[in-house]
Amino acid sequence: MTDRSPPRRPPRRPRALGEELRHGWDGLSARLAPLTARLQLIIATLRLWLRAERALAPRLGRVAARGAAKAGRRAADRSRAAASRIRQGLRTAAVIAAAWLILAVDRLHRTVRGPAVRRLASGSVLASAIVSLAALVTLAVAYAGAQVPPAAGALPTVVVDAEGRELGSLRAQAHDPVAVDELPAHVVHAVLAAEDRTFRRHRGISIRGSLRALWANLTAGTVEQGGSTITQQYVGLLTGELRPGLSKKVEEALISLKLERQLDKDTILQRYLDTIYWGRGAYGIGAAARTYFGVPATQLDVNQAATLAAMIAQPEQLDPAGAPHTLNVRRVSTLRGMAAKGWLRAAAADDAIAAGVPSAFGGNAVAHDVGPYYLDAVREQLAAELGEDAPFTGYRVEVEMDLDLQRLADQVIADHLDGRADSGALVAIDPRDGGVRAMVGGPDYVRQPLNTAVESRRPAGSAFKPFTLAAFVEAGYAPSSRFRAPREIDVEVPGPDVTVTNYGRAGYGVQTVREATTTSTNTVYMQMVATVGPEAVVDVARRAGIRSELPAVPTITLGVGSISPLELATGYATMAGGGVLTEPRLIRQVVAHDGTVVRRDEPRHTRAMGVRTAQVVTDVLTRVVESGTGKAADLNRPAAGKTGTTDEHRDAWFAGYVPELVTVVWYGNLDNTPMDRMTGGALPAETWAAFMSAALDGQPTDDFPTPELTGLRTIDRVQRETKNAPSRTAGRPRGDG
CATH class of the missing domain: 1.10.3810.10 (Biosynthetic peptidoglycan transglycosylase-like)
Known part of the structure; x- marks a missing residue:
């Protein structure tokens, strides 16, 4: 019979210990090579992510701020969205890489548990096994230590005012x-x-x-x-x-x-x-x-x-x-x-x-x-700084609101609005620390969710003139300087010239800067801009805290740039504070339920203009309240302020201050249609006076410092032809009242 059994293999030659170890190492290395390469790639990805996040985090945080400064809220929203997309992409990639790392280490661990383990004698292979085991132990410890937070709503976030109420x-x-x-x-x-x-x-x-x-x-x-x-x-x-x-x-x-x-x-x-x-x-x-x-x-x-x-x-x-x-x-x-x-x-x-x-x-x-x-x-601020979806559960948020002033502001706006405009806003700031003491953004939060105090940007009209006055004083000119005050004046711009007229087409002959501010004479202020340049006016406003985009055109003095009531209040607070910009603050601090201070907002002060400049502007603005367009805001105590009315009565403003409190009032229709001949010297000034009188009731009267005028030069342009600086662009001039 034929032997069909398979041929016998030759006897296996015993291997030396070194050869056995090399054979085991080569086989194990071949099995581990793909996983090792994956681990190296993932670790490199994680390192790249960490570096990118550290490098981009502060820059991405400034994207929204630059957007707000360049194009207002819409640009800021687009910038935040762009920053959010970048963060989301980086974080998603990092989470994927971390998950791959977990799975790869787990697979590596299972791989080295096979027969090859019995042949492990190499110190390098043993070290690899120890690293894998350490990684698994680390993940296990992290998993065991992870604590599931309590269900949302168990620890509600409480908001308290400056007095703890x-x-x-x-x-x-x-x-x-x-x-x-x-x-x-x-x-x-x-x-x-x-x-x-x-x-x-x-x-x-x-x-x-x-x-x-x-x-x-x-x-x-x-x-x-x-x-x-x-x-x-x-x-x-x-x-x-x-x-x-x-x-x-x-x-x-x-x-x-x-x-x-x-x-x-x-x-x-x-x-x-x-x-x-x-x-x-x-x-x-x-x-x-x-x-x-x-x-x-x-x-x-x-x-x-x-x-x-x-x-x-x-x-x-x-x-x-x-x-x-x-x-x-x-x-x-x-x-x-x-x-x-x-x-x-x-x-x-x-x-x-x-x-x-x-x-x-x-x-x-x-x-x-x-x-x-x-x-x-x-x-909105908490969501922007702590995350869109952060529930703020268990926090105690201490805000700068004064409950009594806030109640007063709510009531004053409700009493004065009375159907004469779609909406109104009031912002009150303490110029000493930047604390926002009260804020009203509309007539009814349920019917009008838009917070016009911070989210709406409208032309400020002649309420913007104090920034022109500040630039004029910074240039070394005294408020006693004289200009012609005709009823209208032509402004040379590319294309058809723009004719600027005074409110009511009134002419005043010759006026000093102080007198022109009291009567809000547009034609004089146009000559002041021509003297210092519109860029200087924009620069002063920027330093004073105006962050919205402002056109450097001659008519900037008439408020063609759109800003929010909060911004205007910040700018006036800079003048009330002796030229020091104190950033407005809503939040004082956020405290966790265990007492840990999560964040604290300290007052931030920046010298924006000289003390003398701020004092001269304040001194001139006191005349507006005493006997000028803002006399409806007279408090029978030292107060400075300025009216503002835009073309066709679309916006009406009054912004004013005493040494310890700055308040801005705005009225207008949300669709930008004209109101019924409302001026800044009427309803806004009356609203401002009602709020400030009650807010200051029983408080001691503080005087403004007397400015030092020595060194300021008085110019006389009455005998000269008025020169108007050309501009690349210009909007329609806003009137005033």
């Missing part, structure tokens, strides 16, 4: 809990489509979802998808954004993993929907539904649900009233995502897309009894 809570302004099982399926599906389409499958973190979101955001040029899971977002809401960076993201990921083991998916989703901020003071899906659409969350239709879900990423920037086009892009993406997942029929999605952004209410969820606009500004 409670004003309300930012966290619990509007809260209407709704159980997940009571919501229509399309509401839940809309949220999942917008924020976390794999929520039901992942265990707290999703590498695939982070990659998809990063790619979608980079290709779209906007925040189309969030990089974090709903679980991670909820953890972020609980922990806040006080420690931005990679370490915080890794901590959130570990807490998310632990939270998923403690709670079921519906409970996590319930708490998430009950916690997130939807803008306009609304927290949670229930409050959001009533705030924007006036219906319970259980009655939201598909289009409304998709709209609310689309707003989650950036509720303030995606408000239907302010950004319908940007919101629509997110809304359409959400509806298509619902259809792609099979949660919504394609025809229904198309119908909702064709319907457009649904009509939303113009109100807010709730209004505090006192200072709703002030608290709205505080919430």
Whole structure:
């Protein structure tokens, strides 16, 4: 018979110990090479991220400030959004790299547990095993030490005024809990489509979802998808954004993993929907539904649900009233995502897309009894500095508001507005420390959520003239200088000349600068600008605290640049403070529930103009209140101020101060239509006087310092032809009253 057994292998030659170790090392190295390369790449990525974050963090923080200085609030919002996209991309990439590192180390650990371990004798291989084990132990210790914070709402943020009196809570302004099982399926599906389409499958973190979101955001040029899971977002809401960076993201990921083991998916989703901020003071899906659409969350239709879900990423920037086009892009993406997942029929999605952004209410969820606009500004500042979605849970926010002055401001605006304009604003600042003592941004916070005190920028009219006066004095000229004061004057600019007239077409013959300020004579101030140059006026205003864009044109003295009431109050506070700019402050400090001071805002002082310049301006402005256009603001005590009225009575201002308090009042229509012949010397001056009289009642009277005029030169332009500096651009001149 034929032997069919396989041939025997030759006997194996015993290997020497060194050869055995080399053979084992070569085999193990081949198996470890791909993982080692991956680890090196991931570690390099993490290092690059850390360097990039350290380098970019302070620069990105200044992007919004530069945007605000160049083009006002809209540019600042675009700059913040750009900075947010960069941060989001970096953080998402870092989280992905960290997750890959965890998985790679875990796989490496499993790999070296095979037969090769029995052949390990090399010190290098043993060291690799120890490093892997140390990495795993480190992650295990971090995971074990990660603490799941208490549910949101357990420790509400309390806001107190300068005297420690409670004003309300930012966290619990509007809260209407709704159980997940009571919501229509399309509401839940809309949220999942917008924020976390794999929520039901992942265990707290999703590498695939982070990659998809990063790619979608980079290709779209906007925040189309969030990089974090709903679980991670909820953890972020609980922990806040006080420690931005990679370490915080890794901590959130570990807490998310632990939270998923403690709670079921519906409970996590319930708490998430009950916690997130939807803008306009609304927290949670229930409050959001009533705030924007006036219906319970259980009655939201598909289009409304998709709209609310689309707003989650950036509720303030995606408000239907302010950004319908940007919101629509997110809304359409959400509806298509619902259809792609099979949660919504394609025809229904198309119908909702064709319907457009649904009509939303113009109100807010709730209004505090006192200072709703002030608290709205505080919430905006906290959100900008601590994170858009930070719930501020458990904090005590001490603000610079004086509760008595705030109540007075609310009442004074309500009493004087009386239907004569759509809106009004009042800002009161202590020039000594920059504390904003009171702020009103409109007639009714529920009906008009726009805070015109900080968010609206309008031409200041002749209330801007004190900055021209300051530039004139800085140039070495005395307020006794004389100019012709005709009823009108031509300004040479490219194209047709611009004719500037005095209010009421009044002519005054010859006037000193002091007299021209008292009567608010436009034609004299145009000659003053020609003397010092419009660039000097803009420079003074900038140094005094005006951050909005200002055109360097001759008519700048008539207030063609648009600014906010808060900015104008800051500029006047600089003059009241002897030429020292003290940055306005809403927040004094933020204290955690354990007593830790999270942040503290100290007064910041900067010398903006000379003491004599500020004192001369103040001395001239006292005559305006005593016997000029602002005599309706006379307090029977030393006070300085200036009226401002723009063309066709579209804006009416009065800005004034005593040594210890600066107050600015503005009235106007939100659509910029003319008011019924309202001037700054009428209703605004009356409102200012009513507020200041009550605010200063019982307070000692302080005099302004007498300015030293020695060294200032008196010029006389009466016998000369008036020379007007040409300008590249010019807007329509604003009149005054």
